Amino acid sequence: MKRVWVSKKFSYIFEASPSKDQACFMQSLYAYCSGYMVSTYSLLSRLGGLYSLYCLYETQPFKPPFKIYISLGDLKNLRNIIAEAKAKDVKVVPALVKRMLDRNMFLFGSVDVNEGSVAERLDELTEIQNASIRIASKKYVTDTFLATVCYVDLLNSANILMEILSRPILY
Numbered sequence: 001m002k003r004v005w006v007s008k009k010f011s012y013i014f015e016a017s018p019s020k021d022q023a024c025f026m027q028s029l030y031a032y033c034s035g036y037m038v039s040t041y042s043l044l045s046r047l048g049g050l051y052s053l054y055c056l057y058e059t060q061p062f063k064p065p066f067k068i069y070i071s072l073g074d075l076k077n078l079r080n081i082i083a084e085a086k087a088k089d090v091k092v093v094p095a096l097v098k099r100m101l102d103r104n105m106f107l108f109g110s111v112d113v114n115e116g117s118v119a120e121r122l123d124e125l126t127e128i129q130n131a132s133i134r135i136a137s138k139k140y141v142t143d144t145f146l147a148t149v150c151y152v153d154l155l156n157s158a159n160i161l162m163e164i165l166s167r168p169i170l171y
Contacts, residue, residue, distance in 0.1 A: 014061050026066040029056055034070065038077040046081050047093065054096060057105050067107035068100075075108070 017025045033056060036049030053068055060066065085093035
């Protein structure tokens, strides 16, 4: 599965990581994937969330790697995914979760990050992005106005020069 992840260039997601607060960036990626893992979607979608968590952890460029925060509620949902996968004879899921536990990939906690804090963080990031767009828009409009003035001034100068050159020379 990791080979598929790497071959499809999903690791480029880390190119968007901020220079500061990389732990928050990784946890937001993990929270997004675990949101699929604990959702009420089909087993296939929930397994996709689980595999995405695994691949994000395995391919992250940070050393030491950031652990996957998982709440007690998410842990119960993970146990349900394992049981459902065993019932449908998907043998790789228990082995994958065992590997993740053996490699100590999880950071266990009691606060469910998918309820409020991720939504608040997303709103905060959206507001920051909107502010950046407003600043860039103001600058672009200002620069466009200056460019227009310079262009018009240059055209006027060129027209005057062409008029002077087109006159006959009187000696």
